Amino acid sequence: MDKDKEALVVCSDKSMGIGITIWDMDTGDHLLHIPTCASPSHGLVCLRKQFLVASQIHKQGSVGGGAIFTWALNKPQSPLRSYPVEAIGSLSSTKDGLYLAGGALSGNAYLWEIANGRLLKTWHAHHKSLNCLLFSNDDSLLISGSDDGMICVWSVISLLDTEDSGSFHSLLHYSSEHKSCITGLLTTSGSSISVLVSSSLDGTCKVWDFVSGRLIQTQVYSLAITAIALHPEEQFLFCGSVDGRIFVNKLDVGLLEEQFVVAEAQPVVLNGHNGAITALTFSESGLMSASEDCTICMWDVVNQVIIRRFNHGKGAVTNMTVIPQSSLLSISKNQRVSNRFHVSLLEKFPQPANSFKGTLNLLSLGHSSEEKQTSLDFQSTDSLQQHISDLEKKRTPAAVQVKVETCIENRMWATRMTKHVMEMNKHLQSRLLDLMEYRLFWSTQIDSPTSKKRKMLKVESSILEGEEEP
Known part of the structure; x- marks a missing residue:
């Protein structure tokens, strides 16, 4: 496989038997099918381009319902099955793949x-079902959206403080501006301010400065918005609607002293689906859209035409992501894996700070070193603890090794935690400096005649060609 090629990963929530389908995006060829997966919307994430993690739809009598499954992309056989204390719907992971957040129908949130x-x-984040979760680009904030239109912004540093059992101090901002279910959350990285975009079934997309919590812009549509995506250049917002149309509006926040509304005048409209848009994302090839009509379209957004259409006749697509095809390459026995990334079973309940659970390289006496470790370790907590207990009773050299490795692993965990907090602190300091510069510049412009903004802005249909009326 060409390492530069991309693969399209999709799944449905219709039944566990449908599983995950992976296509070659350049040719449309079927690359791989991973059985046993039925994930709800926002329930599929890719960890460090190495693993797929999917929450399973919770249906009466379903096998594996409410679980979280994890597959290694280079060896997608039987998944690692974790069973949280309640069914998880939405998932999100940090960019470095260290932490996973999950949202439940009860409004509870979990961080692993x-x-x-x-x-x-684990904390009670919302009064209604938690539909969307998103880590900010610097992983310092966790944003959550619920079924009642509420959006909350949480401090990850505070959430990682295991000594603090409450969630009140972790909440930085919250908003109830949306009047219906939150359907999408995304953040930008190139602006001088930290921008969050939210979509809702109330027919609006709202743009926020999520550091200060200020509402900057509202885009109004006559239809419910079911999915959103941001162009890689972060200038255009793509909004999928309940009738299958995709609206394209310019995202121009600029230096604004007050919020404004973008009217549904004449936005660019992409027509190609016969059902509600369920997912939107961008790839190197262009915009990707999935729909309840069981198709996925690849778009040339400049010419507003469909380049390729993928048919997923097994059911409506609920989740879609793009991965490099090189992630699917199997690792040979002679190939050394650097910085191997471990994944373990997810705990149901928080453990005491001095308890240990994880992946260990356990040496079995009488076996060769070549057999002791594969490219991925999935360890069960119960079997691991029983193994340690048995070794301690026998007072064997292996017991001493286990104790040493446990101490080393705990120290490595503390080191990773410290490094992660320091990195987030660095990002926060940078954001604060940018915010101070922005406010200083804004204060010098507030008295200028050019700083007055109209309440209503219209976006021309030629925005994708870069042409704007004077």
Whole structure:
């Protein structure tokens, strides 16, 4: 496989038997099918381009319902099955793949450390079902959206503080501006301010400065918005609607002293689906859209035409992501894996701070070193603890080794935690400096006649060609 090629990953929530389908995006060829997966919307994430993690739809009598499955992309056989205390719907992971957040129908939120499966925090985040979760680009904030239109912004540093059992101090901002279910969340990285975009079934997309919590812009549509995506250049917002149309509006926040509304005048409209848009994302090839009509379209957004159409006749697509095809390459026995990334079973309940659960390289006496470790370790907490207990009773050299490795692993965990917090602190300091510069510049412009903004802005249909009326 060409390492530069991309693969399209999709799944449905219709039944566990449909599984995950992976296509070659350049040719449309079927690359791989992973059985046993039925994931709800926002329930599929890719970890470090190495693993797929999917929450399973919770249906009466379903096998595996409410579980979280994890597959290694280079060896997608039987998944690692974790069973949280309640069914999880939406998922999100940090960019470095260290932490996984999950949202439940009850409104509860969960935060796990992926390498050892430790449940770091659980808290009641919303009064209604938690539909969307998203880590900010610097992983310092966690944004959540619920079925009642509420959006909350949480401090990840506070959430990682295992000594703090409450969630009140972790909440930075919240908003109830949306009047219906939140359907999408995304953040930008290139602006001088930290921008969050949210979509809702109330027919609006709202743009926020999520550091200060200020509402900057509202885009109004006559239809419910079911999915959103941002162009890689972060200038255009693509909004999928309940009738299958995709609206394209310019995202121009600029230096604004007050919020404004973008009217549904004449946005660019992409027509190609016969059902509600369920997912939107961008790839190197262009915009990708999935729909309840069981198709996925690849778009040339400049010419507003469909380049390729993928048919997923097994059911409506609920989740879609793009991965490099090189992630699917199997690792040979003679190939050395650098910085191997571990994944473990996810805990149901938080454990005491001095407890240990994770992946260990356990040496079995009488076996060769070539047999002791594969490219991926999935360890069960119960079997691991029983193994350690048996070794301690026998007072064997292996017991001493286990104790040493446990101490080393705990120290490595503390080191990773410290490094992660320091990195987030660095990002926060940079954001604060950018915010101060922005406010200083804004204060010098507030008295200028050019700083007055109209309440209503219209976006021309030629925005994708870069042409704007004077």
